[in-house]
Amino acid sequence: MLRGVLLDLAGVVYDGDTLIPGSAEAIGRLREAGLSVRFISNTTRSPRKALVAQLAGFGIEVSDDEVLTPAGAAIAWLLENGRSPHLVVHPKLGPEFDGIEFAGPPAVVVGDAGETFDYAMLNRAFRQLMDGADFIALANNRLFKDRDGLPSMDAGAFVAALEFASGAKATVIGKPAPAFFEAGLREMGCAAGEVAMVGDDAESDVAGALQAGLGAALLVRTGKYRAGDERRFDPPPTAVTADLAAAVEWLLSKRM
Amino acid sequence: MLRGVLLDLAGVVYDGDTLIPGSAEAIGRLREAGLSVRFISNTTRSPRKALVAQLAGFGIEVSDDEVLTPAGAAIAWLLENGRSPHLVVHPKLGPEFDGIEFAGPPAVVVGDAGETFDYAMLNRAFRQLMDGADFIALANNRLFKDRDGLPSMDAGAFVAALEFASGAKATVIGKPAPAFFEAGLREMGCAAGEVAMVGDDAESDVAGALQAGLGAALLVRTGKYRAGDERRFDPPPTAVTADLAAAVEWLLSKRM
Numbered sequence: 001m002l003r004g005v006l007l008d009l010a011g012v013v014y015d016g017d018t019l020i021p022g023s024a025e026a027i028g029r030l031r032e033a034g035l036s037v038r039f040i041s042n043t044t045r046s047p048r049k050a051l052v053a054q055l056a057g058f059g060i061e062v063s064d065d066e067v068l069t070p071a072g073a074a075i076a077w078l079l080e081n082g083r084s085p086h087l088v089v090h091p092k093l094g095p096e097f098d099g100i101e102f103a104g105p106p107a108v109v110v111g112d113a114g115e116t117f118d119y120a121m122l123n124r125a126f127r128q129l130m131d132g133a134d135f136i137a138l139a140n141n142r143l144f145k146d147r148d149g150l151p152s153m154d155a156g157a158f159v160a161a162l163e164f165a166s167g168a169k170a171t172v173i174g175k176p177a178p179a180f181f182e183a184g185l186r187e188m189g190c191a192a193g194e195v196a197m198v199g200d201d202a203e204s205d206v207a208g209a210l211q212a213g214l215g216a217a218l219l220v221r222t223g224k225y226r227a228g229d230e231r232r233f234d235p236p237p238t239a240v241t242a243d244l245a246a247a248v249e250w251l252l253s254k255r256m
Numbered sequence: 257m258l259r260g261v262l263l264d265l266a267g268v269v270y271d272g273d274t275l276i277p278g279s280a281e282a283i284g285r286l287r288e289a290g291l292s293v294r295f296i297s298n299t300t301r302s303p304r305k306a307l308v309a310q311l312a313g314f315g316i317e318v319s320d321d322e323v324l325t326p327a328g329a330a331i332a333w334l335l336e337n338g339r340s341p342h343l344v345v346h347p348k349l350g351p352e353f354d355g356i357e358f359a360g361p362p363a364v365v366v367g368d369a370g371e372t373f374d375y376a377m378l379n380r381a382f383r384q385l386m387d388g389a390d391f392i393a394l395a396n397n398r399l400f401k402d403r404d405g406l407p408s409m410d411a412g413a414f415v416a417a418l419e420f421a422s423g424a425k426a427t428v429i430g431k432p433a434p435a436f437f438e439a440g441l442r443e444m445g446c447a448a449g450e451v452a453m454v455g456d457d458a459e460s461d462v463a464g465a466l467q468a469g470l471g472a473a474l475l476v477r478t479g480k481y482r483a484g485d486e487r488r489f490d491p492p493p494t495a496v497t498a499d500l501a502a503a504v505e506w507l508l509s510k511r512m
Contacts, residue, residue, distance in 0.1 A: 117375040119409070126399075126409045142421045143382075153375070153382045157421035164416035165398045165409045 002215065002255050003194040004036035006184050008175075009051060009067075010043055011200035011223015012244050016147050019058040020222050022245030027060055029248055033255070036188040040068045040181070040197075042139040042174040042204060044111030044155055045090040048072060068184050070138035070174035071096045074109055077173060083107035083134055088125045088158070090114050107134035110162065110170065112141075112155040122161065129166035139174035141204060145224045175201070176208020198247045202229040202237065210235045216254075218247040258471065258511050259450040260292035262440050264431075265307060265323075266299055267456035267479015268500050272403050275314040276478050278501030283316055285504055289511070292444040296324045296437070296453075298395040298430040298460060300345060300367030300411055303352040304328060324440050326394035326430035327352045330365055332439075333429060339363035339390055344381045344414070346370050363390035366418065366426070368397075368411040378417060385422035395430035397460060401480045431457070432464020454503045458485040458493065466491045472510075474503040 007013060013023045030037050039062060041051060048069050055062050071093055078085055082104035085097055089111035108125045129135055141154035159170050174180055185192055192213035199205020200223030209217040219230055219237035222244070230240045241247040263269060269279045286293050295318065297307060304325050311318050327349055334341055338360035341353055345367035364381045385391055397410035415426050430436055441448055448469035455461020456479030465473040475486055475493035478500070486496050497503040 113375075115375045117378075119369075119371045119373040122373075122413075123409050126413075127406060130399075130407055142423075143386075150383060151386055153379050153417070153421045157378075157382075157417040160420035161409070161413040161417040165413040167398070 001194060002035065002196060002251060004038070004185075004188040004190040004196075005030050005251065006038050006040045006181070006195060006197045006209070006214075007244070008197075008199035008201070008205050009039050009041040009055075011145060011225070012198060012220055013039075013060070014054070014058060015145070015223055020243055022243060024058055024060050026245040026248040029252065033252055036190060038066050038068060038184050038187055040175065040184050042070060042141055042201075044070050044093060044138040044174070045114055046092055047096045050092070065187065068180070068187065070111070070180070073180055073183055074136055074138055074173045075100060077136065077171075078102055078107060078109075081107075081134070085109045085136075086125060086128050086133060087111075088113060088117075088121055089138070091116060105133065107136050108162070109136045109138065110155060110159050111138040112144075113158070117158055122158065126162055126165050129162060129168045135162070135166075135168045135170045137170035137172045137174075139204075140170070140172045141174075141201070143224065151224070175199075175204040176211065178208075178212040181209055181212035181214065196238075196251055198244060198251075200225045203233045206237045207233040207235055210238075216251070218250065220244055220247055257450060258291065258452060258507060260294070260441075260444040260446040260452075261286050261507065262294050262296045262437070262451060262453045262465070262470070263500070264453075264455035264457070264461050265295050265297040265311075267401060267481070268454060268476055269295075269316070270310070270314060271401070271479055276499055278499060280314055280316050282501040282504040285508065289508055292446060294322050294324060294440050294443055296431065296440050298326060298397055298457075300326050300349060300394040300430070301370055302346075302348055306348070321443065324436070324443065326367070326436070329436055329439055330392055330394055330429045331356060333392065333427075334358055334363060334365075337363075337390070341365045341392075342381060342384050342389060343367075344369060344373075344377060345394070346372060361389065363392050364418070365392045365394065366411060366415050367394040368400075369414070373414055378414065382418055382421050385418060385424045391418070391422075391424045391426045393426035393428045393430075395460075396426070396428045397430075397457070399480070407480070431455075431460040432467065434464075434468040437465055437468035437470065452494075452507055454500060454507075456481050459489045462493045463489040463491055466494075472507070474506065476500055476503055 084102040140156040146152035196216040197209035216238040396412040402408035452472040453465035472494040
């Protein structure tokens with residue numbers, strides 16, 4: 001029995017600054033059907049408030065706590081484990097960590113720093129790791145579809161660089177980490193089998209959700225989707241649809 | 257029977273701008289004993305002429321063709337395979353590729369670009385790889401001992417970043433690639449078993465040389481050496497000595 005839906009944002013609801021046609025109506029249909037909806041993004045370049053504002057700009061009203069981001073999950077991890085962040089993140093994300101009373105030894109926290117990644121920034125983090133700091137990856141994505149329509153390197157590449165040089169292994173906070181999906185389930189008060197995921201990343205959204213025990217995971221052919229992605233990762237998607245509107249149609253039809 | 261010796265440069269002959277005491281005399285002793293000597297460096301930040309000039313400044317006279325660098329081996333590879341370089345290297349190394357008539361599809365060539373590594377540079381190379389370019393790593397070292405005495409990230413980290421993001425696998429040109437050691441053997445006209453390697457990197461200098469079939473590989477406790485390195489890689493060094501002077505003493509004593 002389907003009770004909740006987790007939705008990826010970039011590449012599913014919108015693409016860059018453009019709403020993907022039919023997405024706002026599709027989200028409305030899920031809510032009208034009485035389903036819990038949460039947004040689970042691996043975006044590590046924007047604070048949660050910016051994502052909520054972006055959705056509002058598209059006419060999609062969501063509250064802060066309906067949006068799950070790796071930064072939010074990382075802050076919870078740092079507080080639980082008594083660590084202070086050494087941030088390797090985009091300047092826009094930095095303020096998300098401001099005003100929180102962290103204490104304890106350092107943990108290197110790597111996100112998608114985008115064009116601000118440079119040698120000095122990475123080498124400072126590398127030296128922290130060599131001195132024994134913990135190592136947190138907000139996300140481990142290979143690439144994303146950039147504003148010019150071409151693929152660009154995502155945070156995972158820089159996590160791989162630091163892992164290779166230091167010999168340390170990062171703990172991934174975002175998708176496909178099961179703990180991140182589980183945080184979404186807790187928010188909805190649903191069991192894993194009662195929830196479906198919709199994403200454009202066959203690896204971290206879809207295979208990750210199914211590995212976390214979710215009842216279904218749908219791959220959409222928008223955003224970073226490339227032909228054949230549904231055959232590239234294990235387990236494969238429960239279904240592949242043209243876009244979010246078609247995914248919602250599929251979910252609601254199965255529900256009856 | 258020992259007929260030739262391959263010597264690493266940084267961390268063995270000199271450390272930063274400083275000659276390691278006894279190195280110049282030790283190289284003189286090898287030559288007086290009638291042994292062939294070649295310098296085999298993974299440095300990808302300096303053109304060969306700069307290395308030769310640096311050695312001359314320490315009173316060690318060598319000719320250009322006694323110094324083997326990954327850039328030289330990469331140029332040979334590009335010409336043999338009909339590829340044009342897309343360079344991700346330090347600005348100082350760029351001129352090494354000037355004036356050579358390359359032709360054919362692109363090959364991404366990654367060296368230690370040092371502080372000049374940035375997102376834009378890596379992302380351009382990433383997109384070339386996504387479009388099917390070949391992928392050459394001048395070196396794959398994890399770290400080097402920086403001028404401030406601390407470890408810094410080396411080229412291998414950025415190779416790992418590009419490999420992770422693109423899914424392409426780099427062909428390594430420098431040590432520990434057997435072909436690089438073999439180029440040194442050819443220069444000396446020696447069989448692998450007749451040559452010893454001396455280096456401060458237990459992985460690429462020492463284990464690499466032994467895997468390439470060299471008769472002996474000595475690890476020196478200078479440069480990037482850290483306590484226990486001799487037990488970290490397989491095969492382990494033939495011998496471990498305090499420095500190059502002691503390594504030469506060891507080689508000449510075994511020869512008698």
